[in-house]
Amino acid sequence: MDKETAKFISTPYSDIGYWRLLFELDCILGAFKCMTVYNLYIYGKNGDNLYYHEWAKTKQSEYPSDDHLKLMRGMLIGLKGFCRKISPLDYEINRFSYVTNTYRLHFYETPTLMRIVLITDNSCTPMHEELEGIFQIYTKYVSQNPLIKLEGPIKSQIFSEKVDQYVQSLPVFNK
Numbered sequence: 001m002d003k004e005t006a007k008f009i010s011t012p013y014s015d016i017g018y019w020r021l022l023f024e025l026d027c028i029l030g031a032f033k034c035m036t037v038y039n040l041y042i043y044g045k046n047g048d049n050l051y052y053h054e055w056a057k058t059k060q061s062e063y064p065s066d067d068h069l070k071l072m073r074g075m076l077i078g079l080k081g082f083c084r085k086i087s088p089l090d091y092e093i094n095r096f097s098y099v100t101n102t103y104r105l106h107f108y109e110t111p112t113l114m115r116i117v118l119i120t121d122n123s124c125t126p127m128h129e130e131l132e133g134i135f136q137i138y139t140k141y142v143s144q145n146p147l148i149k150l151e152g153p154i155k156s157q158i159f160s161e162k163v164d165q166y167v168q169s170l171p172v173f174n175k
Helices: 003-010 014-031 066-086 129-142 158-169
Strands: 037-043 049-054 095-098 102-107 115-120
Touching: 003 095, 014 129, 037 066, 037 102, 037 129, 049 066, 049 158, 066 095, 066 102, 066 115, 102 129, 129 158
Parallel strands: none
Antiparallel strands: 037 049, 037 115, 095 102, 102 115
């Protein structure tokens, strides 16, 4: 690279430098936008739906049908397998996120094979730590509670309240 080209690229107001600066600012400021959290799915290690919560209704719908929950579970298993196949490294994929033009899906699989899925609007950045926070709430209020059966849907009112409080306290939650 000649000196003139190097000088042009390193100038912050050059076309390349300007666009790079805008991109970096967008990445920084984008993390602070108000975003919408739509819903949360929790699946057990056998694939059964343990918990569902909806914050922002976008369609006229009731609690998702069994078909809806099964389709989501199947899609997650397929995506996880796809990610494992195309990954250049040979290790287990336990978290991923993908974005469409209308939403972002955040996925976390715990060491106990529980799958936690959060659906947000598409401007949200990946929320892996937040999904781990939801798992910590599950551990504290469900798995360590001897009065709660670990098989089947989670019917703990305190768990529901703590998850709701946690998600609504996130900076990305659109109040």
